[in-house]
Amino acid sequence: MPRSPGPPTVRLRRLAAELRAFRADAQLTREQVEEQTGVNQGTLWRLETGRAKPHTGTLETLFDLYDVPQRRRTALVDLASSARYPGWLLQSVEYADELSDGYATYIGFESEAKAMHNFETIVIPGLLQTEEYARATMVDALPMDEAAIERRVRVRMQRQTILTRQREGADPLQLWAVVDEAALHRVVGGPAVRRAQLGKLLELNDRPNVDLQVIPFANGAHPAMTGSFVRLIFGGGASDVVYEERLAGDHFLELEAEIDRYGQAFDQLRARALGPRDSSSLIAELIAR
Template sequence: MAGKRTVLTVRLRRLAAMLHEMRETAQLSKEEVSAKTGINVTTLYRIETAQARPQRRTLMAMLDLYGIGNTQREDALALLADALKPGMARAYEGSVTEVYAAYINFEAEARSARHYQTSTIPGLLQTYEYTTAVISTSMPALEASVMESRAKARMDRAANLSKEKPLELWVVMDEAAIRRTVGGPSVMRGQLERLLKETERKNVIVQIMPFDAGAHPGMSGPFTLLDFPDPADPELVYVEGIAGDELIEGRAEIRRFGVIFDQLRAMALSPRDSAAMIYDAAGRLG
């Protein structure tokens, strides 16, 4: 059931990486750990890949076997305690996918987000009216309560841009995102006016990829690169798609998406020229 899912958080991901490293340092296979502790191999795999939170006694058994000293032991127990706390997505877990719920949790603790979008305005910059117009096109059709919950989740995420240490957002979006009239002229004009206002923030950069730029490396679909303030939390990529969303890790993949984003922002209009294009698009709806 949705309420019993283990939704990924920054702390759970860090704890999983720590336990994997501890086992590797102890030079023990999962099978050996299972034989010595009685912990199922499948459970060990799920713990080390952050698909499950270990119970305290399970964690203690692992730390004892790995010969972990007091300092690291306290760090691991503290991470477990933090991992038990609900993330920002808790209120929406019943109405969004597990991957998207995890993304919401990660985004709330990220330092920066580099986002490429193809045909819609990025969620963090959407108005409520635009959001509901987009969500209403979901297939199969969603219940009204689920639509409302998803729209609220998107609105609440926007708080990341104005908190004490705000998320640094760099967006490149295809020109189609500002030309497609979503929800009717009035809704779309309000959305474009909101977009212009958001570009006034010091922590938000918006660039438009014009149609006349031709082919570019982002044509395969939208993605977001998240970077975190703690070095213990490596970057990750969130990829959106009709077949499902995905969180991607691994240095090679992160580097590939980073290069793609660098190419996109180099090909896109400057922030000043992008704002001028958005202003023009809003004027045409007026």
């Protein structure tokens, strides 16, 4: 069964923002645009909310009305063209039916983000997991056959390449992760798997694009004890997105007030946590025990 369209991609959202701005500058309503171009209001709404992939002819018609300079037109047509192609995950048929629409959309956002702020309460962040740890989280979770688990593990390992990516001049993702100390103590997959996972955290925390902080038990309550979250930061005029993975389904937040609230919470979490160096010392002590 074909996958239903998910939330708009980052590139479509960026293009949508440009189209809304052009129309606002021209001081035109959607009804007036339809009268002058023949592009109906429904189509225009879908383009301006990132829910449709525009045809080049439609874009050119709108650009003529909005008097968009040629250089800007070329850049936006290229942006629209690239938005037609999904990321590595959706190009792979073997993964297409394995993941929820929300999780697949999240992975697409993640692959285009410039930075990520991730807080986890009881599990190691997915981008920092060893293969054995990732597999154990799935084996002991909801029932799945072995083949499905292995495909999901491959997806998680493939996601981690954004920490070292060099494709098309893109810099590696800047990851700032904060975890509750509980995540370090939970024995996932057995003692050997846990020990290897702690060792990987030490290794990754030495990378220039990774900062890992731990909130120790002794520091008491903190602002996000009720759940984990990820803030994806895109830059280039694209608004940030907050993602929460819930038992009832994946949840995306995009309103500015919501993003600000999570940003403030993450700042408080960072302040409450040990610094990256002291966090590495704590992890090293746990390994030594």
